[in-house]
Amino acid sequence: AQTVTQSQPEMSVQEAETVTLSCTYDTSESDYYLFWYKQPPSRQMILVIRQEAYKQQNATENRFSVNFQKAAKSFSLKISDSQLGDAAMYFCAYRRVRGNQFYFGTGTSLTVIP
Amino acid sequence: DARVTQTPRDKVTEMGQEVTMRCQPILGHNTVFWYRQTMMQGLELLAYFRNRAPLDDSGMPKDRFSAEMPDATLATLKIQPSEPRDSAVYFCASATMGLEAFFGQGTRLTVV
Numbered sequence: 507a508q509t510v511t512q513s514q515p516e517m518s519v520q521e522a523e524t525v526t527l528s529c530t531y532d533t534s535e536s537d538y539y540l541f542w543y544k545q546p547p548s549r550q551m552i553l554v555i556r557q558e559a560y561k562q563q564n565a566t567e568n569r570f571s572v573n574f575q576k577a578a579k580s581f582s583l584k585i586s587d588s589q590l591g592d593a594a595m596y597f598c599a600y601r602r603v604r605g606n607q608f609y610f611g612t613g614t615s616l617t618v619i620p
Numbered sequence: 621d622a623r624v625t626q627t628p629r630d631k632v633t634e635m636g637q638e639v640t641m642r643c644q645p646i647l648g649h650n651t652v653f654w655y656r657q658t659m660m661q662g663l664e665l666l667a668y669f670r671n672r673a674p675l676d677d678s679g680m681p682k683d684r685f686s687a688e689m690p691d692a693t694l695a696t697l698k699i700q701p702s703e704p705r706d707s708a709v710y711f712c713a714s715a716t717m718g719l720e721a722f723f724g725q726g727t728r729l730t731v732v
Contacts, residue, residue: 541720549709551723597663599721606651606670608713608721610663 508533510600512611519588520619526573527583527614529598535559537603540574540581545613546594554596557581585616593618622646626712626724633731638700641727643712644693652695653721654680654687655711663711669695702731 509532519525531540542554557565557574564572569589573582585592598611625644633639645652654666667677667687677687684703689695699706709728713721 539720543723549726549728551711551713551726553720553722556720604717606668606675607665608653608715612662 508535508600508602508609510598510609510611512596512598512614514614515612516615516617518617518619519585519592521588521590523588524584524586525588525616527585527596527598527616529581529583529611531579531581531598531600531609533579533600533602535602538605539601539603540572541599541601541608542570542572542581542583543597543599543610544592544594545597546591551597555583588618590618590620592616622722624712624714624722624724626710626727628727629725630728631730633702633729635703635731636701637731638698639702639706639729639731641697641710641712641729643695643697643714643724645695645712645714646722647693649714649716649722651715651717652689653711653713653715654695654697655713657709657711657726666697666710699729702729704731707731 511530538559540557544552555567569586571584595613597613600609653668656664666680669689672689686698709726711726713723715721
């Protein structure tokens with residue numbers, strides 16, 4: 507079974523600094539998708555970024571980028587120039603290309619210090 | 621702006637009462653998920669449907685929970701009878717094959 511592990515329950519970062527959130531996953535598949543979701547206090551789950559496993563290039567969305575290491579089964583999220591609005595719970599998720607289910611990690615709570 | 625719509629946003633009910641949560645998935649999405657989120661357990665998958673057919677409800681307590689998709693625009697999750705341990709935020713999400721899931725705003729259920 508696929509598992510997703512987020513080993514950092516809590517992280518903090520100074521405003522304007524950079525922070526990296528870790529995620530590892532376990533799979534025997536070669537083709538799959540990886541996602542980072544953000545859940546602010548409003549509780550809405552918002553997609554931050556998506557990575558297709560067949561793509562070697564790391565995905566980037568403005569201040570958010572990933573470091574996708576397929577062989578190591580690692581998928582970290584880097585937030586640059588952190589803003590107060592980045593404070594939230596961040597979830598890493600995995601989905602097989604031909605699958606239905608999403609597998610979520612336990613989340614990392616990010617605090618941004620003014 | 622396509623979005624998943626969930627109702628109600630918040631629900632407080634007494635133990636033993638029936639609770640029904642509703643979800644309107646994004647038009648064209650063929651997969652619908654129900655998740656439960658608690659501090660202790662995180663995000664738990666309760667059930668999901670593909671093309672309105674239930675594919676997996678193994679995460680759901682069968683004796684009191686039921687999930688249905690009477691049509692492509694409506695998914696429901698019912699709890700009967702409700703118990704205090706059911707207090708949680710319940711999310712509906714929809715997706716198409718291979719793409720990200722879009723979440724509703726969730727229903728915060730409090731059973732007293």
